[in-house]
Amino acid sequence: MSLIATLARLEAVTTGRAQPAATVRHRHLSERPLVFVPLTTAGEAGAPLGALVGTDRDTPRLLVVPQPRDRDLRFAFLAELADIVLPYIDSYADAVEAAERSETDPETGKRVKVEVELCADAPQLVVPSRAGVDFVRLLGRSMRFRRTAEQDPETPYPAPPRVPLLGRWLTHFGERARVPGSSLLLALTEVLGRHWATGQSSLEDQHLGALLAWIDPPEGSTGAEAALHAELARDDRDQLLCPPAGPATDPAFDNKLLAPAIERYDRARTALAAAEDGLQADDRLGELTAAEREIRELVRSRTLPTWQKVWKGIDLLRELPEGAHVEERWTRDRWSFTGHRDRVVAGEPPQPRRDDAVTAANKLATREREQARLEAQEALDDPLVMAGRRLAGEAFAGEVVDVVMAYSEGKRPSPRPLVTVRTEDRPHLGERAKVFRSLGGKPQAAEFVGQEDEGLLVLRIVDKMGRGKEPEVGSVPEKGDRVCFTLFEHEQRGGAKLPDPEETPWTHGGPPGEQVPEAADSVTEEDML
Amino acid sequence: MTTEAVFDPGTAAARATDAILHDTLHGSARGVVVDSPPGAGKSTLVVRAALELADAGRPLMVVAQTNAQVDDLVLRLAEKSPELPVGRLHSSDADAYDKALDDLPNVRKSAKAAELTGLPVVISTAAKWAHVKADEPWRHAIVDEAYQMRSDGLLAVAGLFERALFVGDPGQLDPFAIVGSEQWAGLSYDPSASAVTTLLAHNPDLPQHRLPVSWRLPASAAPLVSDAFYPYTPFRSGTDHGDRRLAFAVPSDGSGPDRVIDEAAESGWGLLELPARHTPRTDPEAVRAVATVVRRLLDRGGAATSERSPDPTPLTPDRIAVGTAHRDQAAAIRAALAELGVTDVTVDTANRLQGREYDVTVILHPLSGRPDATAFHLETGRLCVLASRHRHACIVVCRAGVGELLDDYPSTEPVQLGTVVKFPDGWEANHAVLAHLAEHRISHRP
Numbered sequence: 001m002s003l004i005a006t007l008a009r010l011e012a013v014t015t016g017r018a019q020p021a022a023t024v025r026h027r028h029l030s031e032r033p034l035v036f037v038p039l040t041t042a043g044e045a046g047a048p049l050g051a052l053v054g055t056d057r058d059t060p061r062l063l064v065v066p067q068p069r070d071r072d073l074r075f076a077f078l079a080e081l082a083d084i085v086l087p088y089i090d091s092y093a094d095a096v097e098a099a100e101r102s103e104t105d106p107e108t109g110k111r112v113k114v115e116v117e118l119c120a121d122a123p124q125l126v127v128p129s130r131a132g133v134d135f136v137r138l139l140g141r142s143m144r145f146r147r148t149a150e151q152d153p154e155t156p157y158p159a160p161p162r163v164p165l166l167g168r169w170l171t172h173f174g175e176r177a178r179v180p181g182s183s184l185l186l187a188l189t190e191v192l193g194r195h196w197a198t199g200q201s202s203l204e205d206q207h208l209g210a211l212l213a214w215i216d217p218p219e220g221s222t223g224a225e226a227a228l229h230a231e232l233a234r235d236d237r238d239q240l241l242c243p244p245a246g247p248a249t250d251p252a253f254d255n256k257l258l259a260p261a262i263e264r265y266d267r268a269r270t271a272l273a274a275a276e277d278g279l280q281a282d283d284r285l286g287e288l289t290a291a292e293r294e295i296r297e298l299v300r301s302r303t304l305p306t307w308q309k310v311w312k313g314i315d316l317l318r319e320l321p322e323g324a325h326v327e328e329r330w331t332r333d334r335w336s337f338t339g340h341r342d343r344v345v346a347g348e349p350p351q352p353r354r355d356d357a358v359t360a361a362n363k364l365a366t367r368e369r370e371q372a373r374l375e376a377q378e379a380l381d382d383p384l385v386m387a388g389r390r391l392a393g394e395a396f397a398g399e400v401v402d403v404v405m406a407y408s409e410g411k412r413p414s415p416r417p418l419v420t421v422r423t424e425d426r427p428h429l430g431e432r433a434k435v436f437r438s439l440g441g442k443p444q445a446a447e448f449v450g451q452e453d454e455g456l457l458v459l460r461i462v463d464k465m466g467r468g469k470e471p472e473v474g475s476v477p478e479k480g481d482r483v484c485f486t487l488f489e490h491e492q493r494g495g496a497k498l499p500d501p502e503e504t505p506w507t508h509g510g511p512p513g514e515q516v517p518e519a520a521d522s523v524t525e526e527d528m529l
Numbered sequence: 530m531t532t533e534a535v536f537d538p539g540t541a542a543a544r545a546t547d548a549i550l551h552d553t554l555h556g557s558a559r560g561v562v563v564d565s566p567p568g569a570g571k572s573t574l575v576v577r578a579a580l581e582l583a584d585a586g587r588p589l590m591v592v593a594q595t596n597a598q599v600d601d602l603v604l605r606l607a608e609k610s611p612e613l614p615v616g617r618l619h620s621s622d623a624d625a626y627d628k629a630l631d632d633l634p635n636v637r638k639s640a641k642a643a644e645l646t647g648l649p650v651v652i653s654t655a656a657k658w659a660h661v662k663a664d665e666p667w668r669h670a671i672v673d674e675a676y677q678m679r680s681d682g683l684l685a686v687a688g689l690f691e692r693a694l695f696v697g698d699p700g701q702l703d704p705f706a707i708v709g710s711e712q713w714a715g716l717s718y719d720p721s722a723s724a725v726t727t728l729l730a731h732n733p734d735l736p737q738h739r740l741p742v743s744w745r746l747p748a749s750a751a752p753l754v755s756d757a758f759y760p761y762t763p764f765r766s767g768t769d770h771g772d773r774r775l776a777f778a779v780p781s782d783g784s785g786p787d788r789v790i791d792e793a794a795e796s797g798w799g800l801l802e803l804p805a806r807h808t809p810r811t812d813p814e815a816v817r818a819v820a821t822v823v824r825r826l827l828d829r830g831g832a833a834t835s836e837r838s839p840d841p842t843p844l845t846p847d848r849i850a851v852g853t854a855h856r857d858q859a860a861a862i863r864a865a866l867a868e869l870g871v872t873d874v875t876v877d878t879a880n881r882l883q884g885r886e887y888d889v890t891v892i893l894h895p896l897s898g899r900p901d902a903t904a905f906h907l908e909t910g911r912l913c914v915l916a917s918r919h920r921h922a923c924i925v926v927c928r929a930g931v932g933e934l935l936d937d938y939p940s941t942e943p944v945q946l947g948t949v950v951k952f953p954d955g956w957e958a959n960h961a962v963l964a965h966l967a968e969h970r971i972s973h974r975p
Contacts, residue, residue, distance in 0.1 A: 507684070508727060
């Protein structure tokens, strides 16, 4: 944890309220996000119990699996989910704008600009916590290799028509969420934790109720009290007043309420199957419906508080103005969305279970580049974030106290003015270290020449001054200007191009070979319960 | 008589080198892997292999990890064989290479690989090689510091050569990624793993060698470093007890720093232990203690005697280094040294001290004053680098209580299926080093 984050947390403890960790919003928030609050069944990986989902805070759709071990009911849940999520995604697929992209011409091998479509906006999924992101990924994986009866009439358990497609999309969202700074799929606790520092540990911050309690405590209560209340307070039936944000449920809920309800449902189902005549069947169907309704109400009671908290969190974030570079990062999310849309349309197979060597290396390189870019952009967009970097010795701000014109040696001397900056910051400047400042949104580089006196740093500006002998107006700081230089670069260079997968070298196992269609996870005994 | 009794370091090392060169020049495998403990003559081996491959008329590319390593290799090659034309491929940045290369008539420098084609040896960093497109692959490559190279780095350059000699030190710091890479843990080609791990996972039959003798580490240090960090591939020192001596003209003034200097001069190790306390990373007392030890090392007129020359050589600032875990610690110590009027002593983090060699090192223990022990601080390679840079003596400055801290924080990294568990783990290596240092402890209350 950085020094400024530690200080902010200490201040949160003393004041009893979370302290701002940012002055602008560093993530894109859609006008119309799709909020997804899933619950899972204890002890059954990938067996959803239910979910609240939707784009309208007042009318969430409740989906419930009354017997989570029943494959047909699970498929019915996923099919219903697909009917909500896929139309939402599709609503962004058709509005496009023209854009350019560099591609390698297959005939000449040269980089050429091609006109392509870019979706004008992209869908955004919001889940309560990081565990929700993992669950999205898990759902994606459990669905994308399924076959529908139409794709394969022989498949033993055909999936409903749109379920494999939902699996591919959820996989894409889950994978994109691993890219630093991306916003296609947001875990609300992570985003809130980026913008506020609470007086509790980052582990405790993963509890949405406790986190919001710190950020916006109820009247007359401190953040610590409210957070404790959110974590521990129970009603007379021993149920948490603030249920966990999921997908895992509270064991007291599982044991005391859910398990008996599911048992009643099972009994009603068995009884219905054993009905001997129509009249009896009607009665028993009534019992089954009542048992199912009971489970639905239970699931609603556990998801609705979280649903409301998610929207409250979104409200809090909306109050912050958007950071200057957020839109640029969102554009890359739109490219990512457009790219996957095109792959789906082109009939490409679902994402493979494991990346091949080249894909893995490319993804890692992209994410490292995005991480460095995100760190730089957040600091440039937000003086509070920059203050943290200054405190860490990675940047410094101060006033220009002297400018001396100087020139480079050589046939065509270029301006290399020496600028003296007075600062109270203590940057870790090595000999001839490079520093950068933002000049009209572009980085201007300077070289550290030396320290004249305590707090007096001499820098040599080396670029962005035009081609002439005299620097362009405004390109060199003047005496009295406030300047802020960073020791980190503002923009990231693209890495080297890796070989194509079919040219994977011998050191990495050679080419992966033809991709074979992957089978869905094999059926285990547990699937037959 | 056992073989142990007649062990002659020179012969053992020569035998290992001959076997490596034989496999490289005449073997049939596409790759040869050489593990080299600290100071075992890895650079010498690389230079010799390069010259022999060049002599055999095989076009050679050399891949190193940093520009400093590349420049160092070029200088060594030119020193051994001034006539050999060598290409130094560099980036297009300003100051892309060491200006000392400009004085070498047979070294051609360029930012474009095409301008260096036809030269018997071309040297560059892995990052620069990754941008090179070659129609015809090089017949041979040498990959230096291969354990510090990431698997994705090798993926980017492996298409450039037919066969390669991979050389490196498995005990030093593993390469790292600045974002999570758990997604690929357990895959043979995990892009964040080391290049050698991936290479051997796909080519388990490649011949593997190791250099058995450390010429850098003194007899007092080799057994500890070997036991603690290389338990399954032991090595020994090339010199014996008494071959090296560190003496000071000015006697001790009885202070903690002076006593720990005497202890280290005598035994090769010294632990200056400050009272237990939780401190910020840049613990002001520990920083001052490190600076004082360095100041006293210089003031007391140290002289180092070794097998290199019959006469003692003075212990000058360039023969001393200070090692830390974090950059802010290094910065704080640099500032403290400047206050004491010391400017020419190298102060750097473990990452940057890799591959360097000094007479005396002063290190700030990575766990000193910490309330917790994270995976970063427990990483075996970090302590190994810090404890294996010296030819004569190593002085560790540390708060008391690290032993208890280690016991309170066993490693908690999640177990990943399919990955090879690395031995020794940092916890155990730290304990081994601490136990040894305890015998050379000087308590110091600033």
